[in-house]
Amino acid sequence: MGRLDRSLINSLPLFAGIAPADLDKILESATSRRIAKDGFVFEQGGEATSFFVLLDGRVRVVKTTPDGQQVIVRYIVPGEVLGIAQALGRNTYPASAIAVVDCVVLAWPGRQWPEFAAAFPSFGTNTYKMIGQRLDDVQTQVVEMATEQVERRVAHALLRLTQQTGKKSSEGILIDFPISRQDIAEMTGTTLHTVSRLLTAWEQKGLVKSARQQVTIVAPHRLLLLAEGRLDKD
Amino acid sequence: MGRLDRSLINSLPLFAGIAPADLDKILESATSRRIAKDGFVFEQGGEATSFFVLLDGRVRVVKTTPDGQQVIVRYIVPGEVLGIAQALGRNTYPASAIAVVDCVVLAWPGRQWPEFAAAFPSFGTNTYKMIGQRLDDVQTQVVEMATEQVERRVAHALLRLTQQTGKKSSEGILIDFPISRQDIAEMTGTTLHTVSRLLTAWEQKGLVKSARQQVTIVAPHRLLLLAEGRLDKD
DNA sequence: CGAGGAGTTGACGTTGGTCAATAAATGTGG
């Protein structure tokens, strides 16, 4: 089996402060895995056998309700961990993770997590810092959903995506993976129809440009004003 | 200063698996504090100097938006930790914690958290398990807010409260602390008017009984059916 | 070239928010 080079991970925040020799040791128990577009990294309810680091691609984390409705909890970009159920004492995945494009992940056996955390304290600290960040993110999302109406929620969602995966283009900031109106609706608790109407309205005002599975933020600052409810209506 | 007895904490899940002698050591750096009704345990944005365990009373954790709207993130009952910002690498509290009734808390200096976690591994594990549970709770809440309409959200909120703080009474299960229509609205992202209308409608159907700052669930099972959307309309 | 997925747009209806008036309960000061 091909040996994994520590250059794959040595610049990731998760592994900050770990000696090169230790990184090699950590990598010994990792396997790399390719996930084709639309494939599952893991499935909601499935036994949490592994945890992962995304090396390349984009992953969508989705919760499905008993009656089949889906909510996109977050998008994962390269360098982030996913499937950390065991770090939190769970033995089943609370959501599904789906490759938005072809992806490469590193996978570790879940039961190795406690060993790593014990052997490399900064590994534990870094993970929990990240979990703290996520807890905060999702609480902020609850507040948004409770207090803002749809237009502002969608604006916030797009702005968050540009922060995470924005790519400068000639026209503005491009959200750098295929994303449909339906996806945006599932991030914000609305319908694809409403998202479609919003995007065309915004396009007419010169805030965004959109195409099939693609959104570019043309005027991020004005969109932020709108998201914050401080933009004059017209 | 009065010595704290380990019987205060030795039955709490957070301290499960820690030797009695160690509990005494942990208690040495704790101080107990009384918080009068409506007083703050800590305030959103304030420097995270301490973390707490609630010994008695009820605490409401609230996030306030820049424009002054409030969202109740969760209620804390005796035995639970709160203000664990530092365990997650934060140095400022992300929300405010307010005593719903007169409360007693134990407080530790925040910087002691890493020491405890290092010295007593089960302490760290237990905390992170609890954080994992909370992360899951709040994600579930996002899903609810995204997919359910108000009536079901309010029903779910009340049911969750009965799980947490329900007290059997002659009429049903009483939510055992003062809670206003406004509070319920802030938990579910609606208005006190809508909550009021729902409660009177439910009272007529015999699902609940309510009074000023008080709600009793009379028919939990039927309310659950309603929350799950499996109750016939009438 | 045909089929299926993604997007747009109009018409319409409902949920639930806003506004306003009133009532009931609780607290406070004289």
Added chain:
DNA sequence: CCACATTTATTGACCAACGTCAACTCCTCG
């Protein structure tokens, strides 16, 4: 202990936001 202020709750009237339904277009892929 009573009068008055304040907080909490109720209820009606109205209406806007946004979801639902439906028809149609445009890509993209096989």
